[in-house]
Structures are given as structure tokens and as C-alpha cells.
Amino acid sequence: MADIILTAVIVLIIGAASLKMIRDNKKGSKCAGCPYADQATNSCNAEK
Amino acid sequence: MRFALAGNPNSGKTTLFNAITGKIEQVGNWAGVTIAKKEGDLKKNLNPGEEKIRIVDLPGVYSLTPFTSEESITYDFVREENPDVIINIVDATNLSRSLFFTTQLLELGIPLVIALNKGDLLEKKGIKIDKNLLGEKLNVAVVETVSTMDKGLDKLIQEAVSSSEKIQKNNLPSGLDDDKKRFAFVDEIVKEIEIREIASHKQTKQDAVDRIVTNKFLGIPIFAAVIFAVFSVSQTYLGPLLADFLVGWIDKFYVYVASFLGENASPVLSALLLDGIIGGVGAVMGFLPLIMVLFFMLALLEDSGYMARVAVVMDRHLKKVGLSGKSIIPMIIGTGCAIPGVMATRTIKNETQRRTTAMLTPFMPCGAKLPIIALFAGVFFEDAAWVGTLMYFVAIFIIIIGALLVQKITKEGPSRNYFILELPEYKFPSLKRATLNMFSRGKAFIMKAATIILICNAAVQIMQSFTWNFQVVEEGMESASILAGISAPFAFIFIPLGFGVWQLTAAAITGFIAKENVVGTLAVVYGITNFIDTEELALVSGAADVASVMGLTSVGALAYLMFNLFTPPCFAAIGAMNAEMDSKKWLWAGIGFQFGIGYTVAYFVYQTGTLLTTGSFGAGAIPGLIGVIAFFATITYLIRKREQEVNLRVGEVH
Structure with a gap:
């Protein structure tokens, strides 16, 4: 039983982290891989 | 409307x-x-x-x-x-x-x-x-x-x-x-x-200060002193003091979860949660206060008007090696994050200069590389501020050498573009703006630790816990794990650099996903829950112990640090290089150049340092030298090839 709960907790944590990353990528920001980017400049949504 | x-x-x-x-x-x-x-x-x-x-x-x-x-x-x-x-x-x-x-x-x-x-x-x-x-x-x-x-x-x-x-x-x-x-x-x-009312030709106090700060000879030493002061405060004094509180909480949380799980839970699952997720992420998070203090001080510097002067000081040197005067802006932005730094190269009109700048900008230590600098400065050099300062100047040196080599390969003449930068007034920096900037970047750091770093650490822990047959790895037999199996074949390449073991290789590989992963992976593979002492208010607890677990000498550690800093950046930054260079040939040449430079710098640091400290070269000196010679032979070949092409064209014209 302890293992089931522990597995669920781990899946929940990793799932939440993955979802957050997927959502960030869907926003289409070119700096999705780097959260410091928005603090460095305003160019993350720049179009080529 | x-x-x-x-x-x-x-x-x-x-x-x-x-x-x-x-x-x-x-x-x-x-x-x-x-x-x-x-x-x-x-x-x-x-x-x-x-x-x-x-x-x-x-x-x-x-x-x-x-x-x-x-x-x-x-x-x-x-x-x-x-x-x-x-x-x-x-x-x-x-x-x-x-x-x-x-x-x-x-x-x-x-x-x-x-x-x-x-x-x-x-x-x-x-x-x-x-x-x-x-x-x-x-x-x-x-x-x-x-x-x-x-x-x-x-x-x-x-x-x-x-x-x-x-x-x-x-x-x-x-x-x-x-x-x-x-x-x-x-x-x-x-x-x-x-x-x-004031004639514009009259020299003001600001003009007098600028004459010193942007002076041909004094400009760079002043910049070095300023960066040294920033690293001293953030990584030797104030930063570790604040980090101590945070690490104390992380430690308590780790112990609480461990005691809650007790002996009933599966060891593999417990290790995944405790060592992979809490330990790995906690090790990276421990550096948050140091990074925030550093960001705060850099924001103060920028707001004061000083960073614009740095651009003027550096412009002089960059133009001599064929870069555009505008190249300094992407490089300064790159100290925050390489991706927007590379994207900022689009302000450069000349295509070759733009591509060269995109290739060289990632050498600047970005925000993601700072925890690695803080870790290695703390463990191997007693929190020395000179380590961080040195990394910035090695980066500038590499950029200048790199630009010079690209100039020789492409046969582009010296830059004739003028960089016009209006120097802002010096002012007392806004504490509010610097604080907002600090919290904003701090939030970004936490978000990254809670997403990509967490997932990578969990993956590293899983790969370390199982063999290729999906059997649980027995204690002390980690070298039979999937992680060791993937990393070990690459480890021999790093023997001439002083870190030819699979654990350090694995950390360097995960660093290509996000550079903070180097710290997280080291924590996971060596089972170190945090790098910061909660008893002695020092940056790293038992630095000698940590160093001995990693099996690195100080010279090897410096080489490892430089390899991680000066080889290609994370994949996201490589993607930005791809978009801005708009040429596969330039992209692959850029990645190859970054690998070659990172390897060469680490090789010379390790072998020269080992020779000076022990009286003999380190392991793998000859094979490493062959690799370095091969890299420079390729560059020489490209330069010669280009010279021949130019001569051929001149001959055709005549």
C-alpha cells in the first residue's frame, strides 16, 4: 500500500512538472527552454 | 483601441x-x-x-x-x-x-x-x-x-x-x-x-568619470574589479549566509519525508523521491540565494549606467577582430540567457558578423551556468570570488580568439561599422527595480528547478537504479547501471582533461539539456543531498569530502568547470543559433567550434596545472594533445582552403 501511494506521489510530481513544461512550450515562446530569458531582454516572442 | x-x-x-x-x-x-x-x-x-x-x-x-x-x-x-x-x-x-x-x-x-x-x-x-x-x-x-x-x-x-x-x-x-x-x-x-544654459562642449563630472571608466588601459581592470566585487558579495559573504537558511529547510524536509517513508516503502521508490527528486532539486535550489544576490547586484550595475560603459570598453576590442560594434549587446544579454542573446544578433546587418556573433555569444556564462560556478568555486577554491571573475574573462578571451579565427576563415575584413551608443546618465540605481528583477529571476530559477531539472534528476535516478536488464542495481554496483552504460563510453575522451569517470561524464551530458543539471546530476550520482553547510555558514559543507567523493583535483575541477561552461550551451540555445544563423553549415561549424574550444581549454588547464602542481603531466596527455592538434589542423585547413579560393578568384580577374 505504501508503495502504491509513493508511486502515485512521484507520478503526480513528475506529471505536474511535465504538464507545466508542455504548457510553456505551447505558448510558442522562443525562449521556452530558458526562464531567465524574459528577464534578460524582450525578444522571446520575436518573429523572424 | x-x-x-x-x-x-x-x-x-x-x-x-x-x-x-x-x-x-x-x-x-x-x-x-x-x-x-x-x-x-x-x-x-x-x-x-x-x-x-x-x-x-x-x-x-x-x-x-x-x-x-x-x-x-x-x-x-x-x-x-x-x-x-x-x-x-x-x-x-x-x-x-x-x-x-x-x-x-x-x-x-x-x-x-x-x-x-x-x-x-x-x-x-x-x-x-x-x-x-x-x-x-x-x-x-x-x-x-x-x-x-x-x-x-x-x-x-x-x-x-x-x-x-x-x-x-x-x-x-x-x-x-x-x-x-x-x-x-x-x-x-x-x-x-x-x-x-550649459554649453554642450563643457566637460561635466560624468564626462570626467567616463574618461577613467572607459579608458583604453583602465577600462578592463575596472570591469574586472567590479565583477570580482559582485562575486565576492554574492558568493562569499551575503549569498552563503542566506543560502544557509534555505538549505536548513530543505534538509529538514528531506529528513521529514525520509522518516515518514520509514522502512516500509520500496528502496527504489524511496531513492527516487528522496535522492532523485528532493535531493537533486534541493541541491540546485540551495544556490538560489546566491543567484538572487548576484542578479540583484547585476541589476544595480545596469541601472547605474555602468554596463553601457562596459559595452564601450569591449567594443574597441571586438571591432579589431572583425566583429560588429553591435556584437557586444547580444553578449551582454547572453550573460542573462544565451537564447535572447543569440536572438539579439539580428540587429547586426552584416551576415557573417551576425552568424559569428551568434556562434560566440553562448560562451558568455549565462544564468544557468552560475550554480556550476558557485559549486566548483565553493568546493575546490574556498568560495574564491576570482573563479567567477576568471570565467567571464576567459569567455571574453575565447570570443576574441574565436572571432579572429572566423575572420581568417571567412576572409572578412576588419569591421567598418560604427557602434553608436548613447551613454546614459550615471544615477543611483533603483532598489525597487533591482529587487523586482531579482525576484523575477529567482522565480524563473525555481520554475526551472521544479520542471526540467526535476524531470532530469528523476530520469538520472531511475537510470542509476536499474541495469539494462531492468534489474535493481545493488549498492556499490552503480557502474552496472543504465546511466553508467550510457556515460562510460564517452568517459575515456575526458581522461586527458582529468575527469574520465562516468559520473562526471553523465553530469556533463545532462548539462546539454539545462546547465543546472550538472549540479543536480552530481548530487544524484554521488548521493550528496546538499552542497551548503548548515553548521558553519560556509558555502559547501566538508568541501574536502565532497572533492574526494568526486575524485577530482583542484586543477581537474577547474578543467571540468571550464569544459561545462565553454562547450555548446543547452539544446534550446542551439535551437536559437539554428534560427538566427539560418545555415546548417554555420550551425554545425559553430557546435564543432564550441566543442573544440571547450575541450582545448580544459585540456590545457588540466595538463598545465597538473605539470605545475605535481611536476609531471596528467593521464592521457598524448592522446589529448592529438585531439587538440586535430582540432587546430581542421581550422588551419579551412583557413588555407579559403586563401586558395580567394587567390583563385584574384587570378581569374587578372
Whole structure:
């Protein structure tokens, strides 16, 4: 039983982290891989 | 309704945009911080009506003749998107330059309001402006604003709203198609409306300071001293003190979860949660206070006006090696994050210079590399601030050498582009802005630790817990794990660099996903829950123990640090290089160059350092040397090949 709960907790944590990353990528920001980017400049949504 | 903010670079557009929308966009003391349009809704308390007002912040331009891609954004928007009103931000201290663009905007026939910005500096500079006369001359509403202090914003918006219902007529004379005539017309207006009590040729205190700070010989030593002071405060004194509290909480949380799980849970699952997720992420998070203090101090430096002087100091050296004067801006932005740094290269017109800058910008230590610097400086060099300072200067040195080599390969002549940068006034930096910047970056650091770093650490822990047959790895048999199986084949390449073990190799590999992973992976593979002492207020607990677990000498550690810093950046930054270079040949050459340089630097640091400290070369000196020679032989071949091509062309012409 302890293992089931522990597995669920781990899946929940990793799932939440993955979802957050997927959502960030869907926003289409070119700096999705780097959260410091928005603090460095305003160019993350720049179009080529 | 849509209002566009347009004006010259560094006139305060983004500061005004932040003030009227409540957004926190990055502002900078130099041209090029905004290379894309930004949108936001006008704050409700500033909106006099019910209709929603959208504000568009456009990249700064000097005229409506676009030369670079970010200038085209402004040009296209004001010409084709037809905003309801253009709010033209005019730097009140530099009217002649600003009004040239204003006259071009007036010709578009779009309702226009002038925000006469930086009004607070007028008295200081002994300048008086008759804004009513300016309004009459150009037939526009002129509102005095100080966007840094939120002054004049209400009136500006009211004027903009009422102008939106009018038809813009201008009083401009005909024949302004010729730029000389336009400048002459603007100069006439400025003569009538502006009184300067202080002659512009008179040397001010700021000029005197600039003569020292940007001096040919003193500029770089002063910059080194400033960066050393920043690293001293952030990584030796204040940073570790604050980190101590955070690590104490992380430790307590780890112990609490461990005791909660007890002996009943599966060891593999417990290890995944405790060592992979809490331990791995906790090890990275432990550096948060150090990073935040560092970001705070860098924000103060930028706001004070000093970083613009650094650009001037570096410009002199970059131009000599064939780079554009504008190359320094992407590199300074790259100290925050390589991705926007690489993207900022689009302000460079010359294609070769743009691609070279995109290739070299990732060498600057970005925010993600700072935890690695902090870790290795703490463990192997007793929190020495010189380690961080050295990394910045090695990066600059590599950039200069790299540019020189690319110049030889491409046969591009020395740069003839002039880098015009208006030096901002020195000022006491805004603590509010620096604090906001610090928290903003701190939040970004936490988000990264809680997403990509967490997932990577969990994956590393899983790969370390199982063999290729999916059997649980027994204690002490980690070298049979999947992680060791993937990393070990690469480890032998690093023997000449002093870190040819699979654990360090695995950390370097995960670093290509995100550089902070190097710290997280080291924590997971060596079972270190945190790197910061909660007892002695020192950066790293039992530094000697940690060093001995890693099996690295100080020289090997420095080589490992440099390898991680100066080899290709994370995949996301490589993606940005791909987009900006727009050439697969350049991209692969860039990645190859970054690997070659990182390997060469680490090789020389390790082998020379080992020779000096032990009297003999380290392991693998000869094979490593063969690798380094192969790298330089390739570069020499490319240079020769290019020379032959040029000679052939010259021969054909004759």
C-alpha cells in the first residue's frame, strides 16, 4: 500500500512538472527552454 | 483601441510601457533591449473611458527607413497596422535627434501625441523647453512625462484618447524627402523652443568619470574589479549566509519525508523521491540565494549606467577582430540567457558578423551556468570570488580568439561599422527595480528547478537504479547501471582533461539539456543531498569530502568547470543559433567550434596545472594533445582552403 501511494506521489510530481513544461512550450515562446530569458531582454516572442 | 509607443532607442519606451500597463518587461540602458513588439492592456486606473485600450511597445528606431529586422517591425506596424494613436516618446534631453523621427511619423497622418520624456533630467542639464511652442510648431499635443517616476502619465493617456477622434494634420513644409532638409527643419524648430544654459562642449563630472571608466588601459581592470566585487558579495559573504537558511529547510524536509517513508516503502521508490527528486532539486535550489544576490547586484550595475560603459570598453576590442560594434549587446544579454542573446544578433546587418556573433555569444556564462560556478568555486577554491571573475574573462578571451579565427576563415575584413551608443546618465540605481528583477529571476530559477531539472534528476535516478536488464542495481554496483552504460563510453575522451569517470561524464551530458543539471546530476550520482553547510555558514559543507567523493583535483575541477561552461550551451540555445544563423553549415561549424574550444581549454588547464602542481603531466596527455592538434589542423585547413579560393578568384580577374 505504501508503495502504491509513493508511486502515485512521484507520478503526480513528475506529471505536474511535465504538464507545466508542455504548457510553456505551447505558448510558442522562443525562449521556452530558458526562464531567465524574459528577464534578460524582450525578444522571446520575436518573429523572424 | 490600440496605441503604439514609438521613439528612438533608449528614449524610455519600455519603462513607459511598464508604467501604463503594469507589466514587467525588461528595460535596459542601451539600444536593442526591445527587438520585438510587446503588447499589454492599459491599466484601468489610467483609462478615462470604458473601451479597452491595447498598448503596443515597438522597438526603438531613429527613422522610418528600416535597416535591420527589428527596425522593420516598427516600420511595418506604423505603416500597415494602422494604430489609433501613436504615442511618440521623445527624449527631452536630445530633441534634435528625436524630432527627426517625429516629423516622419507626422507624415503618416495617424493621430500623434508627443510624450516629452526624461523631463527630470532637463533641470540637471540646464535645458529649458517651450513645449507649448513645440506643440504649435508641429500641430500635436505635447505632454511632459517622467516614466521612471510615473509622472504625466494620466495626462498623456487623456491626450491620446482625445487625439484618437481627431484627424491628424501637420504643419510640415514640403520637400522633406531629403534627409538634410529634414534635419535642417528640425534644427530650426529646436533653436526656437530650446534654451541650453550649459554649453554642450563643457566637460561635466560624468564626462570626467567616463574618461577613467572607459579608458583604453583602465577600462578592463575596472570591469574586472567590479565583477570580482559582485562575486565576492554574492558568493562569499551575503549569498552563503542566506543560502544557509534555505538549505536548513530543505534538509529538514528531506529528513521529514525520509522518516515518514520509514522502512516500509520500496528502496527504489524511496531513492527516487528522496535522492532523485528532493535531493537533486534541493541541491540546485540551495544556490538560489546566491543567484538572487548576484542578479540583484547585476541589476544595480545596469541601472547605474555602468554596463553601457562596459559595452564601450569591449567594443574597441571586438571591432579589431572583425566583429560588429553591435556584437557586444547580444553578449551582454547572453550573460542573462544565451537564447535572447543569440536572438539579439539580428540587429547586426552584416551576415557573417551576425552568424559569428551568434556562434560566440553562448560562451558568455549565462544564468544557468552560475550554480556550476558557485559549486566548483565553493568546493575546490574556498568560495574564491576570482573563479567567477576568471570565467567571464576567459569567455571574453575565447570570443576574441574565436572571432579572429572566423575572420581568417571567412576572409572578412576588419569591421567598418560604427557602434553608436548613447551613454546614459550615471544615477543611483533603483532598489525597487533591482529587487523586482531579482525576484523575477529567482522565480524563473525555481520554475526551472521544479520542471526540467526535476524531470532530469528523476530520469538520472531511475537510470542509476536499474541495469539494462531492468534489474535493481545493488549498492556499490552503480557502474552496472543504465546511466553508467550510457556515460562510460564517452568517459575515456575526458581522461586527458582529468575527469574520465562516468559520473562526471553523465553530469556533463545532462548539462546539454539545462546547465543546472550538472549540479543536480552530481548530487544524484554521488548521493550528496546538499552542497551548503548548515553548521558553519560556509558555502559547501566538508568541501574536502565532497572533492574526494568526486575524485577530482583542484586543477581537474577547474578543467571540468571550464569544459561545462565553454562547450555548446543547452539544446534550446542551439535551437536559437539554428534560427538566427539560418545555415546548417554555420550551425554545425559553430557546435564543432564550441566543442573544440571547450575541450582545448580544459585540456590545457588540466595538463598545465597538473605539470605545475605535481611536476609531471596528467593521464592521457598524448592522446589529448592529438585531439587538440586535430582540432587546430581542421581550422588551419579551412583557413588555407579559403586563401586558395580567394587567390583563385584574384587570378581569374587578372
